[in-house]
Amino acid sequence: xxSKCPNCGKININSNPDNIICRCFNCYEYxxxxxxxVKSKMYVSGPxxxxxxxxxxxxxxxxxxxxxxxxxxxxxxFDVSPFTPGKTWIAYMHEDLKALMDCDAIAMLPGWEYxxxxxxxxxxxxxxxxxIIYLK
Ligand SMILES: [Zn+2]
Numbered sequence: 001x002x003s004k005c006p007n008c009g010k011i012n013i014n015s016n017p018d019n020i021i022c023r024c025f026n027c028y029e030y031x032x033x034x035x036x037x038v039k040s041k042m043y044v045s046g047p048x049x050x051x052x053x054x055x056x057x058x059x060x061x062x063x064x065x066x067x068x069x070x071x072x073x074x075x076x077x078f079d080v081s082p083f084t085p086g087k088t089w090i091a092y093m094h095e096d097l098k099a100l101m102d103c104d105a106i107a108m109l110p111g112w113e114y115x116x117x118x119x120x121x122x123x124x125x126x127x128x129x130x131x132i133i134y135l136k
Pocket of ligand 1: 010
C-alpha cells in the first residue's frame with residue numbers, strides 16, 4: 001500500500017496492510033495509512049509514430065478499460081507529453097520517461113515491439129520489475 005504523509009507529503013510504502021498506523025520515514029509523524037492511501041500508477045506504452053491520429057484511440061480505449069478493471073491511476077503519453085508543433089522525439093521521450101518513473105506498472109499496446117520509444121519503456125519496466133500487462 002502506498003500512502004501519502006499528511007504532514008510532509010512524502011509517499012510511504014508499506015507492505016503490511018495490517019498496520020493501519022504508520023510512522024513517516026521522512027518526518028517521523030504517525031498517520032493513518034488507509035485514510036491516506038494513494039493509487040499506484042500504470043503507464044500505457046505503444047506505437048505512436050506512423051499511425052493515423054497517432055494511434056490515440058488505442059491509448060484512450062486501453063486507459064478507459066484499465067482504469068475500470070485494474071484500480072490503477074492510468075497515464076498515457078497523450079496525458080504526460082501533449083502534442084506540441086516542433087517538439088522533438090527526444091523531448092517527448094524525456095517527458096514520457098519521467099512520468100513512467102512515477103509508475104509501477106505498464107501496459108503494452110499491440111505493435112510496441114516495433115516502436116523505438118515503447119521498447120525503451122518496456123526495457124525500463126522489465127529491469128525495474130514493474131508489473132507488465134500485454135494488451136491484445
Ligand atoms: Zn511525513
